[in-house]
Amino acid sequence: MIVLKSEAEIAMMRESGRRVGRILMELREMIKPGVETRELDRYAEKRTLELGAVPAFKGYNGYPASLCISINEEIVHGIPSSRRLKEGDLVSLDFGVIYGGFYGDAAITVPVGEVSEEARRLMEVAERSFYRGLEQLKEGNHLSDISAAIQAEVEKAGFSVIRDFVGHGIGRELHEGPQIPNFGQPGHGPKLKKGMTLAIEPMIAAGHYEVAILSDDWTAVTRDGSLTAHFEHTVALTESGVEILTADDQGWQP
Ligand code: MF3
Numbered sequence: 001m002i003v004l005k006s007e008a009e010i011a012m013m014r015e016s017g018r019r020v021g022r023i024l025m026e027l028r029e030m031i032k033p034g035v036e037t038r039e040l041d042r043y044a045e046k047r048t049l050e051l052g053a054v055p056a057f058k059g060y061n062g063y064p065a066s067l068c069i070s071i072n073e074e075i076v077h078g079i080p081s082s083r084r085l086k087e088g089d090l091v092s093l094d095f096g097v098i099y100g101g102f103y104g105d106a107a108i109t110v111p112v113g114e115v116s117e118e119a120r121r122l123m124e125v126a127e128r129s130f131y132r133g134l135e136q137l138k139e140g141n142h143l144s145d146i147s148a149a150i151q152a153e154v155e156k157a158g159f160s161v162i163r164d165f166v167g168h169g170i171g172r173e174l175h176e177g178p179q180i181p182n183f184g185q186p187g188h189g190p191k192l193k194k195g196m197t198l199a200i201e202p203m204i205a206a207g208h209y210e211v212a213i214l215s216d217d218w219t220a221v222t223r224d225g226s227l228t229a230h231f232e233h234t235v236a237l238t239e240s241g242v243e244i245l246t247a248d249d250q251g252w253q254p
């Protein structure tokens with residue numbers, strides 16, 4: 001179900017989102033060779049509580065941690081562990097909180113030290129495709145205009161869009177309607193309206209988009225082992241236009 005939010009509800013989602021943005025930016029600074037992925041998870045959880053929020057993913061469908069950390073061919077839902085990051089890894093951090101009853105959800109992909117040219121390009125294309133999608137978020141457009149714009153940007157670069165995971169509406173639930181695939185023909189699906197709050201999240205692969213799930217029942221990887229990248233923000237279509245709710249708000253103090 002698509003739930004339209006009032007300006008007051010969007011104001012609460014802004015509070016939730018800025019906490020996600022802040023914590024992700026702090027985590028980005030911690031990414032270096034030798035760091036254990038569970039240290040990042042512990043930090044994310046500690047900061048969430050300090051900022052008066054609750055981790056959104058822990059316990060969600062039984063997910064065991066606060067942060068998803070997906071490395072190289074891992075696309076999403078990588079579980080933090082004693083694994084250490086190493087030079088050249090490409091690391092996706094996907095993180096969400098609940099604050100004042102509202103969810104925020106965002107993801108970034110970060111290089112560990114020097115990464116390959118392909119990794120760098122993949123990261124850039126994931127982010128750029130998000131913004132191409134976001135440009136389509138305006139009243140009167142159809143939902144799939146976002147999907148089509150993301151797909152076009154990714155495929156133009158010679159990469160592929162993951163089909164098995166999608167963006168989503170977000171608010172009082174982590175996953176609300178509508179689903180937002182990162183591929184499709186323009187001009188389909190619901191019309192975009194003020195009050196929509198969406199998590200737009202291209203997940204892309206350097207090779208084929210086919211997915212496998214590891215034996216931990218969570219970690220999704222590319223079947224061909226190709227590198228992946230993920231970029232996500234929670235965004236809103238408001239009276240004054242498009243707003244990125246999970247942007248890091250420089251200088252903001254809770
Ligand atoms: N960020 C993911 C999403 O957008 C949620 C992670 S699923 C969880 O759907 F189980 F790890 F919480």
Ligand code: CO
Pocket residue numbers: 105106167168199201232
């Ligand atoms: Co999401």
